[in-house]
Amino acid sequence: MTTAVAPSSAALTALDRCDRCGAQAYLRVELASGLELLFCAHHAREHDEKLREVAVNVIDETHKLEKKPATTD
Numbered sequence: 001m002t003t004a005v006a007p008s009s010a011a012l013t014a015l016d017r018c019d020r021c022g023a024q025a026y027l028r029v030e031l032a033s034g035l036e037l038l039f040c041a042h043h044a045r046e047h048d049e050k051l052r053e054v055a056v057n058v059i060d061e062t063h064k065l066e067k068k069p070a071t072t073d
Contacts, residue, residue: 012061018043028059041065 016025018040025038029051039047041062051058 010059012038012059020047026060026062026064029055030057030059032056 010028012025012028014024016028016038017023018025019038020043021040023040023042026041027039027044029037029039031037031054037051039051044051044060044062
């Protein structure tokens, strides 16, 4: 399995939703079948072990959750 930051053309957007709960997705798991699964950070952590067993590629954008909005002073 490969973990990578998504290239700009494949970046997840606010429209991409977790397949488990519908929250914004921050992780795309690509399967050997060519299908993909999308997960919020919470469900990605919850299912991490199993996902690593079946994933061909993982695009992890959870680093976006650490960004703080700019303040205007």
